[in-house]
Amino acid sequence: MTDWVKIAEDQEVPKLKINLNADEPAATTAASKDNEPDVADPAETSLLIKILGKGLVNTNQSLDIQQKNPNSPLHSVKTFEALHLKPELLKGIYAMGFNTPSKIQETALPTLLADPPQNMIAQSQSGTGKTAAFVLAMLSRVNVALDHPQVLCLSPTYELAIQTGEVAARMGQFCPDIKLRFAVRGEEIDRNSKITEHILIGTPGKMLDWGLKMRLFDMKKVRVFVLDEADVMIATQGHHDQCIRIHKMLSSQCQMLFFSATYDKEVMDFARLIVSEPTIIRLMREEESLDNIKQYYVNCKNEDGKYNAIQNIYGCISIGQAIIFCHTRKTAAWLAAKMTADGHSVAVLSGDLTVEQRLAVLDRFRSGQEKVLITTNVLSRGIDIEQVTIVVNFDLPVDLRGNADCETYLHRIGRTGRFGKSGIAINLIDGEKSMAVCRTIEKHFQKDITYLNTDNADDIEKIGN
Numbered sequence: 428m429t430d431w432v433k434i435a436e437d438q439e440v441p442k443l444k445i446n447l448n449a450d451e452p453a454a455t456t457a458a459s460k461d462n463e464p465d466v467a468d469p470a471e472t473s474l475l476i477k478i479l480g481k482g483l484v485n486t487n488q489s490l491d492i493q494q495k496n497p498n499s500p501l502h503s504v505k506t507f508e509a510l511h512l513k514p515e516l517l518k519g520i521y522a523m524g525f526n527t528p529s530k531i532q533e534t535a536l537p538t539l540l541a542d543p544p545q546n547m548i549a550q551s552q553s554g555t556g557k558t559a560a561f562v563l564a565m566l567s568r569v570n571v572a573l574d575h576p577q578v579l580c581l582s583p584t585y586e587l588a589i590q591t592g593e594v595a596a597r598m599g600q601f602c603p604d605i606k607l608r609f610a611v612r613g614e615e616i617d618r619n620s621k622i623t624e625h626i627l628i629g630t631p632g633k634m635l636d637w638g639l640k641m642r643l644f645d646m647k648k649v650r651v652f653v654l655d656e657a658d659v660m661i662a663t664q665g666h667h668d669q670c671i672r673i674h675k676m677l678s679s680q681c682q683m684l685f686f687s688a689t690y691d692k693e694v695m696d697f698a699r700l701i702v703s704e705p706t707i708i709r710l711m712r713e714e715e716s717l718d719n720i721k722q723y724y725v726n727c728k729n730e731d732g733k734y735n736a737i738q739n740i741y742g743c744i745s746i747g748q749a750i751i752f753c754h755t756r757k758t759a760a761w762l763a764a765k766m767t768a769d770g771h772s773v774a775v776l777s778g779d780l781t782v783e784q785r786l787a788v789l790d791r792f793r794s795g796q797e798k799v800l801i802t803t804n805v806l807s808r809g810i811d812i813e814q815v816t817i818v819v820n821f822d823l824p825v826d827l828r829g830n831a832d833c834e835t836y837l838h839r840i841g842r843t844g845r846f847g848k849s850g851i852a853i854n855l856i857d858g859e860k861s862m863a864v865c866r867t868i869e870k871h872f873q874k875d876i877t878y879l880n881t882d883n884a885d886d887i888e889k890i891g892n
């Protein structure tokens with residue numbers, strides 16, 4: 428095992444340096460996308476959330492469990508001992524600081540480890556313990572007496588595969604006989620050799636190359652197939668078909684495990700193709716709500732008018748930390764330059780930054796080094812910043828056709844029960860179109876968005892109370 432602990436550690440530095448828009452150099456990407464709506468890349472967002480996550484997310488939501496095969500036993504455990512794991516694995520879990528199984532692990536682990544193996548489709552938000560659960564299943568199923576791949580784990584990108592490998596390396600640190608190999612770009616292998624490692628973690632393209640094109644291992648001998656981040660996988664060009672091709676090569680006895688943070692129809696159809704008679708476990712995300720958020724709109728003539736509105740608000744009330752959302756990178760950069768010139772400490776987070784740069788920006792903002800974070804839709808769902816008191820929509824969220832994007836509005840403004848309850852949202856309006864968007868949002872949530880006159884100091888002071 429030591430070998431691949433080293434490999435995982437060696438990968439840790441380069442993984443953050445990589446520009447995930449690898450097909451386009453960062454400079455070209457930035458220049459050509461300045462005026463377009465800035466959108467979040469699902470793989471980048473997922474990686475950011477994973478790296479930013481500071482431990483287990485506890486939720487009060489209940490589990491929803493469905494079983495397609497009524498004969499499969501289903502029970503839950505309250506301790507890791509109750510799973511009767513190999514002592515070395517149990518030691519690895521405790522060494523990671525895990526004392527008791529998380530909510531999803533309580534129910535998922537007995538099914539994941541059951542004999543005969545059962546298929547599973549699991550859904551829960553980032554940070555709830557999915558990776559730890561399926562990595563434990565992967566490690567437990569290995570028969571070290573056999574020197575061929577027995578477990579395949581597919582991730583949508585290089586970086587996400589490395590993250591999973593790191594968890595496996597840590598959890599398996601006391602199992603020196605279990606061997607892992609990364610099947611990702613940059614890993615080369617002699618065409619005439621055979622892969623002897625027990626676990627392969629990688630991306631679909633490389634896995635297909637090794638298993639199908641080069642026949643470096645026998646896909647029929649694989650006992651566990653894990654598909655991680657199914658929603659991100661679907662969103663990544665070409666991965667859907669590659670996964671299906673891999674799946675077709677596997678034996679019908681292979682245990683199929685499918686993990687995702689969300690399941691829309693496309694992801695569920697994909698899951699159904701791959702996983703037969705699954706036990707489906709879902710832990711719903713705590714819903715964001717607009718309760719206790721005071722919402723306002725301000726009429727402005729143009730972008731300069733919007734800027735004046737922000738200045739007036741800052742002039743009248745003391746604001747802890749604020750996030751300002753813009754539609755394009757260009758507007759975000761323009762606004763940041765103006766606010767900085769006026770003496771505000773401002774950070775900008777937009778899609779032209781690498782994941783490493785975004786992490787640095789978020790870390791600084793979270794620690795209070797900057798008071799204002801100007802961003803676009805790249806700062807999206809799943810990245811919660813607790814201490815923010817005011818959210819300003821410099822541009823209201825709209826979809827590609829210019830219609831109100833209520834879901835994005837909720838993710839920008841809403842809070843979950845876990846975080847501070849009260850907050851202020853200010854929507855800057857510059858014309859009929861944006862007023863119509865504002866009204867649609869108001870109607871959708873049935874929560875008033877009140878008029879605010881930022882030329883009137885008394886009016887502004889009221890929102891601070």
Ligand SMILES: Nc1ncnc2c1ncn2[C@@H]1O[C@H](COP(=O)(O)OP(=O)(O)OP(=O)(O)O)[C@@H](O)[C@H]1O
Pocket residue numbers: 476477480481482483484523524525526527528529532551552553554555556557558559560
């Ligand atoms: N039983 C546990 N007890 C304590 N900490 C845990 C437990 N299970 C997982 N964790 C920790 O909680 C964090 C989230 O776990 P994990 O990465 O498995 O969640 P996830 O749902 O896969 O999230 P993501 O998709 O972001 O990776 C990690 O830091 C992990 O080490």
